[in-house]
Amino acid sequence: xxxxxxxxxxxxxxxxxxxxxxxxxxxxxxxxxxxxxxxxxxxxxxxxxxxxxxxxxxxxxxxxxxxxxxxxxxxxxxxxxxxxxxxxxxxxxxxxxxxxxxxxxxxxxxxxxxxxxxxxxxxxxxxxxxxxxxxxxxxxxxxxxxxxxxxxxxxxxxxxx
Numbered sequence: 001x002x003x004x005x006x007x008x009x010x011x012x013x014x015x016x017x018x019x020x021x022x023x024x025x026x027x028x029x030x031x032x033x034x035x036x037x038x039x040x041x042x043x044x045x046x047x048x049x050x051x052x053x054x055x056x057x058x059x060x061x062x063x064x065x066x067x068x069x070x071x072x073x074x075x076x077x078x079x080x081x082x083x084x085x086x087x088x089x090x091x092x093x094x095x096x097x098x099x100x101x102x103x104x105x106x107x108x109x110x111x112x113x114x115x116x117x118x119x120x121x122x123x124x125x126x127x128x129x130x131x132x133x134x135x136x137x138x139x140x141x142x143x144x145x146x147x148x149x150x151x152x153x154x155x156x157x158x159x160x161x
Contacts, residue, residue: 006154010157012041013047013051014043014046071092075128081125081126101150107139108138116130
């Protein structure tokens, strides 16, 4: 991955869309702290930085594992359980746009993977179905080992942090 795609010194300035409630912002800030403890990436509230991340609610095309060009090797999308207008969220991206850092597909990534039934019309019916031979539920509520390894490889972090 080109150096220009990485945040200088692993410092990521951010702003939140005002539509987030204070409890939602607190949850995201706790996630930032968890990432900072296991990696060399730090999140700082934007002051006057020219480049920053703006966190907003969106249903547009995402940047999750289910957008990978090879996702069909790992999951099946249940298109019948996705509301009209949300199909674009599952558009596959070009393989050159995805950096895997020589790590396998991570079914339990909290950063890069939704749970099985996230956003489905019927919450009891999966949207994302793991391919055979993967028996665990997909998605997670904490950082996975692969989340940590992927960030640390991207930023050449000391894994002992």
